[in-house]
Amino acid sequence: MNDLPHARSPESGDLDRRSFLKTGMGGALFLGAVSVTAGLSGCATTPAGPREAVDLGPSDGYQFRFLTRDDVQLFHALLPAIIGPALTEQPEDRRQVIGSTIERIDAGISQFGPANQRELRRLFDLLNFGFTRVTIARVWSSWPNVTSAEADAFLERWRTSGIGLFNNGYIALTKISNVAFYGYRDHWHLSGYPGPPQWAIEALPHIKNA
Amino acid sequence: MSLTDRIAQGLEAGWDVTDGATLAEDQTHEADVVVIGTGAGGGTTAEILAKSGLSVILVEEGRLYYQKDFKMDELTAYANLYQEGMSRVTRDGAIAILQGRCVGGSTTVNWTSSFRTPDETLTYWSERFGLDNLTPDAMAPWFEGREQRHSMAPWHMDPNVNNDILRQGCEKLGYRWQIIPRNVKGCWNLGYCGVGCPTNAKQGALMTTVPGALDHQARLFHGLRADRLVMNQDRIDHLQAMAMNADGVTPSGVTVTLKARHFVVAASAIGSPGLLLRSDVPDPHGRVGKRSFLHPVNATVAQMPEKVDPYYGAPQSVYSDEFNFKQGVDGPAGFKLEVPPLHPAVSAGVIPGHGQTQVDAMAGLPWTQSVIALLRDGFHPDSPGGTVSLRDDGSPVLDYPISDYLWDGLRQAYLTMAEIQFAAGARKVRLVHLDSEWYRSWAEARVAIETIAMEPHRVRLFTAHQMGGCGMGTDPKGSVVNGFGEHHHVSNLSVHDASIFPTSIGANPQLSVYALAARNSTRLAGKLAG
Ligand SMILES: Cc1cc2nc3c(=O)[nH]c(=O)nc-3n(C[C@H](O)[C@H](O)[C@H](O)COP(=O)(O)OP(=O)(O)OC[C@H]3O[C@@H](n4cnc5c(N)ncnc54)[C@H](O)[C@@H]3O)c2cc1C
Secondary structure, three states, X not given: OOOOHHHHOHHHHOOOHHHHHHHOOOHHHHHXXXXXXXXXXXXXXXXXXXXXXXXXXXXXXXXXXXXXXXXXXXXXXXXXXXOHHHOOOOHHHHHHHHHHXXXXXXXXXXXXXXXXXXXXXXXXXHHHOHHHHHHOOOOOOOHHHOOHHHHHHHHHHHHHOOOHHHHHHHHHHHHHHHHHHHOOHHXXXXXXXXXXXXXXXXXXXXXXXX | OOOXXXXXXXXXXXXXXXXXXXXXOOEEEEEEEEEEOOOHHHHHHHHHHHHOOOOEEEEEOOEOOOHHHOOOOHHHHHHHHEHHHHOOEOOOOOEEEOOEOEOOHHHHOOOOEOOOOOHHHHHHHHHHHOOXXXXXXXXXXXXXXXXXXXXXXXXXXXXXXXXXXXXXXHHHHOOOOEEOEEEEOOOOOOOOHHHOOOOOOEOOOOXXXXXXXXXXXXXXXXXXXXXXXXXXXXXXXXXXXXXXXXXXXXXXXEEEEEEEEEEEEXXXXXXXXXXXXXXXOOOOOOOOOOOEEOOOEEEEEEEOOOOOOOOOOOOOOXXXXXXXXXXXXXXXXXXXXXXXXXXXXXXXXXXXXXXXHHHXXXXXXXXXXXXXXXXXXXXXXXXXXXXXXXXOOOOEEEEOOOOHHHHHHHHHHHHHHHHHHHHOOOOEEEEOEOOOOOEOOHHHHHHHHHHOOOOEOOEOEEEOOOEEOOOEOOOOOOOOEOOOOEEOOOOOEEEOOHHHOOOOOOOOOHHHHHHHHHHHHHHHHHHHHO
16 A cells, blocks of 8 residues: 555655645645555554453454554544544443444545555654654654544644644545444434334334334 | 435345455456446436346446445545545535445435436527437426436425525525425435435435346445556447555556446546546547536525524425526526535534634524525536546546636625525624625625625635536537437447536436436337337
8 A cells, every 4th residue: 555656756755834834735645655654664564363362351353444553543542533522431331332443434535545544654653653743743642642632733733734734634634434323323313313214114114124 | 214224235145246445466357238337317317227137347447335325424424435535626616516435425425315307407408409309308207207216305304404594594584495305215314414424314226226227136346446448440349447445546457348338427527537637538529628617606694593403404495486487498597595514523614714713603502593505507608517537647627717607606696695684583694705894784784795706715615516517418519428318429338327417407406417318218228128
């Protein structure tokens, strides 16, 4: 996934944020550069494997198909800020909800197809790689040590930034998380959505008997 | 009403349907015509050609999903039924693109609004692109024929509250509004059109033309992606296609070669120009992929004092064309006003935000009403559309810069939508925009909207209407196909889908696609029979 031709361009090591911001170049080229740097510096880029392996609470045997161990940690740090007070405080349940939301994020991304997966890989690598995490996201600690308040401040910076690339990153992170969270039947009640009408379910054998 | 499923029945009765994921070895098949894509254009084409006695092979990259799979669940539907698992966006990510990837194409997930191509649009095409034989009069019988085939009629039940608020607002302000015709038969008024109709009421390609074609011996390969049309001298010799794994996204490595006398491309805007570009089909004037249009859509949401339950009931039943052609066909950007259905996943994805703000926005969903504006793009020199090109891996991507002309139209649309919602009694209104607060009054909203940043990524834009990219016209220097969808440079190649529109439609496009495909297929059937 890191073998795009432009990712090997000579500018790969040049992470000068100012010149990048001034030229206003598309995100792809820049993030491509980060991606190769991250790859070289040894960030894991293989899917995290079975859910047991990433400490997300009780497992149903789910196998991660896209998210790496680093990505899982990233979402572990971000979800408390993205989902915010909708996340239960009860530690066991909280762990379970975060874990299953990350699982659904992974399942969703695995249907995105190669092109958008590459874009996301670049974004995640940028956030996981220490140097760019600090320079671009201005997050000082590694993700497992980031507090909800710090995660929220990061999201807020990217949301309100005047730079389209950061707004786009904000949207990508919050959109996949919000969809995976609020779209799941266990969380429908949070949006007052009662689910499909019961009378229709009763009348439709292919749903009722599912 | 009967719950007997047309697809299950047909499969039982021995339709010739092959799932690409089951193919273990490379193979070759032959027919009179190969039709690529099974949506509005492809389905219509296949049925008409098959009924005329020609042998037809239908190729669809998405999979065959039908009633048994339609369970009113957003997450599975978006992952399976939409292009790129609902993550398709323009190249810079600024516009979300909703498009179908399944048998029936976008018609399997569309919201059933059924409009004829506006007279203004057809007239503009004839004046500007030399399409003289597409006048409203000449097209009327084709629209009528398709209205019957797809059971289109103005919605006869009361609109749901979401739609009725658009009506009320327009009424108060003296703006015109009307009831939307829908392509449904025995509709239960559930509200789940966007995730695949669980009652088979929707008369899209999946329930009408695709079965019609299969009943007449057409063969369907689903889970098979058209990769390249291969030329031999100046004709297409065959289509090279890639079987997809059961996951629907990765090719299995098995290739299928399809030979035919004629090829009809109906993979829609983005898909069709993508295929022609990959195939290197003659394009001396570099027209393929140019002038791609989207009806860029922006939205406002309102909190109403009464319950809206915007997830229930026919998703679209009221519209307003007050501002569509008001200032002339090529004046400032006009827009059509409609409402979207709001289920939790789509709402959480479209309404931008996180943390407490998002919790509050989502908790208000039962009282939330939304209006959308569909901007008419392509009619003005400052609205030249976007460009489809190929990524390194050969997949198509749309670059769509938003011109100041369109930003002006979008700002105007924000103003109008907020005004309508307040007129209908909204407690507060918010733009679907990264910077928007909740506004408590029309006066407050107006001031804010006049200065809010109109920039990519901050304005949340989306589209369910991709058009153009293989535009029709009489002059080969400015178009890809002629007024019958026939390729200007390759005699056994036609394009029958939304990609042939030389501008956007100015109305939801399905009936425009159905009608042109019917007209052009009838002519093609005559030619091939002769
Ligand atoms: C959510 C949603 C709501 C909508 N609501 C409305 C509405 O209410 N009213 C209305 O008029 N319109 C609506 N539309 C739009 C309308 O459905 C489309 O404009 C219309 O279906 C376009 O027809 P088409 O034949 O061009 O493409 P489609 O119907 O999209 O069919 C194209 C098919 O080609 C397939 N394909 C693409 N590439 C390849 C390839 N390489 N190989 C094989 N197959 C390929 C696709 O998978 C797809 O099935 C909606 C669309 C969406 C997504």
